[in-house]
Amino acid sequence: MRLLTAGILLAAGCAALPMISARNDLLNLGVQIFLAVALAQSWNLLGGYAGQINLGHAAFFGLGALVTRALWVGGAPLLLSLASGALVAAACGCLIGMPAFRLRGAYFAIGTLAFSEILRITTGNLMPEISTIPARALAVYSIVPRYYLTLVLAVVSVTVVALLVHSRVGLGIQAVREDEAAAEATGVGAFRHKLLALALSTAMAGLTGGAFAYYHVSYYPQHTFSPAWTFDAVLISFIGGVGTVHGPVLGALFYVILKEVLALQLVELHLLIFGALFILVVLFLPGGLVEAWSRARGLIAHRD
């Protein structure tokens, strides 16, 4: 309950920000954080709750960006473009998931890794030129609608995961993560639940990519398929606390802000710090910041 209140207050504060301050750097930072929340939450839904490691999450982010950008620049309404991007991403996700989920182990992880590389190389070959928002759209470009769109996206992604976790389907998904055989024995179809989590996760990643395509003025289409997006999603989920609703939000705040600070001082080397931090979290603190916080509270309570 306290988490819910905190979340609502945080979202309301974020929504009020453009009315208080028109500083572009602040709003841009906001967009970065919201995109990070949504992308990490989409990975967390599949990786944290269904226990399936997606090492090619960038593929679905990139597909969403590609489709949304093409339709939106072509003149289609924004919401329709976003929805199409999400749909294409989810369809491709299921295409990979259907064969890979029939098997256990590393198949899904390396299948998605290969898929994202295929898309990255092919997009680079077919679309080597930089994609820029057309002049007529650029003339009326404003950060504020981007800010609100990504804020809504972040809130929706957190809400979807929060609602899903306590639903019947969500419990089924978690049961499959804990023990597939036991879940099947109690009548929970493992394949169906994994595929559903994958479809939701990839649709959400596609939406995030679409929002990125709406936000970013010019970028190389290949860039949206870069493994860096997968890194971001996985790192944020784990640093914040994988398999929790608020973990990715904490992780995104921590990661994006620290990245801004570190990148100024260390340039490329900040990735080294995050990579090492990530490995340490996986090995010694699998619950991330959320677990660290509850451990610290436990220690304090113990002392009293």
Add this chain to the structure above:
Amino acid sequence: MILTQQLILGLLVGGLYGLAAAGLSLTFGVLRVLNVAHGELLMLGGYGTFWLFTLWQIDPFVSLFGVGPAMFALGLILYWALFQFVVKAHEEARIKNSLLIGFGLTLVLHTLAIRFWTADERAVTTAYAGAVLWLGGYAIPLVRLSSLVLAFAVLTALHLFLARARWGRAIRATAEDWEAAALMGIPVGKTYLLAFALGTALAGIAGGLVSISYSISPSIGMEWTLKALIVVVLAGLGSLFGSFAGGILLGLAEATSVVFLGGPYREVVGLILFLIVLIVRPQGLFGGRG
């Protein structure tokens, strides 16, 4: 004519794919951990050779005798610092955690490589780098031919070690059933350590050969990890020479695609082949244990 020439080149690069895959297959087969930073380890081996050549003019084929043991030592350190914690878990969690840790390791090694050697492409250019053997109108680059022969020799040596030596047999027994191996008095932890270090050394030697015959840059890691994964999927686990054959198969497939589809799709063809095998014949993948 062009096809034959391309197939020759494909055969030559295929041996290196096989060598890269053999290391990955060894660690996966024995430890049941999938190290997605294998390509980055290969890259480090390549830079080791490059450094020895540029700083001290050590012949790259000679420097492999230094790079191999150095990478073996790095493997010992990596296992001790990271992967020994992973193998404590049961099989499903092992794979998952090793994927994640390998993924983090790729980021760390990639960033370090950019820091040390910049993002530029590098290659070891010896005096004999351009030497070509003409055979019935077809050109065979001598350096690449030597790399292929060396790759085969390294795999043969490893095969003999696994077949004959005491520790080699311990590795095979552990790969088959680690619990039974432990009951027979085989120190499973040490066997894991040895297998991981050997896999790292194989990656390093493959990287050294890549830097001689082709070129290296900090971003080749992902590419080579995927090549190794594709070969492991094509060939299945368990046989070093199977990996070698699978590597050559991939090299030939890529060469054919260069002739018919053009150079830019070379990388994609292998990956699509990989996805098709994954969908149609997954039992070939990782020995069908699933």
